Amino acid sequence: MTENTASSAPVLIVEKLCKSHGATEVLHEVTLALRPGERVALLGHNGAGKTTLMKQILGLSTPNAGEITIAGARPGSDAARKAVAYLPEAVAFHRALSGREQLSLFARLAGEPRKVVAPLLDRVGLADAADRRIGTWSKGMRQRLGLAQVLLGRPSVALLDEPASGLDPISRHELYSIIDEMAAQGTALLISSHALTEVEARTDRIAILRKGELVADDTLARLSKRAGLPIRLKLTAKDNDATELHAELGGQRLNGASVELFCQPDEKMERLARIAALGDLVTDVEMSPPSLEDLYRRFSGEEQP
Numbered sequence: 001m002t003e004n005t006a007s008s009a010p011v012l013i014v015e016k017l018c019k020s021h022g023a024t025e026v027l028h029e030v031t032l033a034l035r036p037g038e039r040v041a042l043l044g045h046n047g048a049g050k051t052t053l054m055k056q057i058l059g060l061s062t063p064n065a066g067e068i069t070i071a072g073a074r075p076g077s078d079a080a081r082k083a084v085a086y087l088p089e090a091v092a093f094h095r096a097l098s099g100r101e102q103l104s105l106f107a108r109l110a111g112e113p114r115k116v117v118a119p120l121l122d123r124v125g126l127a128d129a130a131d132r133r134i135g136t137w138s139k140g141m142r143q144r145l146g147l148a149q150v151l152l153g154r155p156s157v158a159l160l161d162e163p164a165s166g167l168d169p170i171s172r173h174e175l176y177s178i179i180d181e182m183a184a185q186g187t188a189l190l191i192s193s194h195a196l197t198e199v200e201a202r203t204d205r206i207a208i209l210r211k212g213e214l215v216a217d218d219t220l221a222r223l224s225k226r227a228g229l230p231i232r233l234k235l236t237a238k239d240n241d242a243t244e245l246h247a248e249l250g251g252q253r254l255n256g257a258s259v260e261l262f263c264q265p266d267e268k269m270e271r272l273a274r275i276a277a278l279g280d281l282v283t284d285v286e287m288s289p290p291s292l293e294d295l296y297r298r299f300s301g302e303e304q305p
């Protein structure tokens, strides 16, 4: 997130958006705003409505109620189409074209000069494969070409639907560094994902859709606080014998050598002071705050709040 992000006006505003397919309501009063440079993870179970929300933002489908504004424009208008870029979950390209030909075509459609194509192919790691037919490429390579297309128009808003799917660990790492670069240049990114550990470290905010309703939209730290999930403390005992430590502190013994305790964030310092007072009975303390996976379970309804 850029430094002035917090003070700038949102570039994407979704207000009380409702969408039904027949009698089924797929999105219910979804409200969400993204400021320039923000990276927001959009999480939710299969069928929660993530792709449907992106389609409404793109103007590919019309909502039943509510409003969307992209850089001041309505979805589907020329101004909005210029401002927003989309990487679909399954990227499809012309298999007979080479990567360079396909991206050149996109550049022409976007009104960009041909000279932007080679540096972009290089940026997404496709310089060597650029002149081979896309039909011979792996899924990960096609995904990278999709990312080059997203970068092409220097969009104000980028919607990435499962961008890491099909990518190997190194490519995933590169993907997130491209996402960081786009954010640093002011693009607001909405990134749908099931890869919780990845988005935990690489996004500024977490939005969770549950059966079409937005049940969480905040930073990981604030969501943790709101959920009141406990912190885990794992203590290693002197001489790998946890008998005395367990008698002092209670909790759960692990392999006879460690003790596991859970406490609320506001009890943490008091617990640590008590542990420190035990002197060399404790040789190590590991502290783990709740992970995004724990929070996701809580907010997505796998576990009742």
Ligand SMILES: Nc1ncnc2c1ncn2[C@@H]1O[C@H](COP(=O)(O)OP(=O)(O)OP(=O)(O)O)[C@@H](O)[C@H]1O
Pocket: 021, 026, 044, 045, 046, 047, 048, 049, 050, 051, 052, 053
């Ligand atoms: N054109 C359509 N007609 C009828 N139902 C639809 C249509 N498009 C989506 N749906 C339904 O809307 C719900 C939300 O689908 P959506 O694709 O938005 O979910 P998602 O969160 O993107 O899921 P996934 O993680 O599996 O990609 C699903 O129950 C889906 O079956």
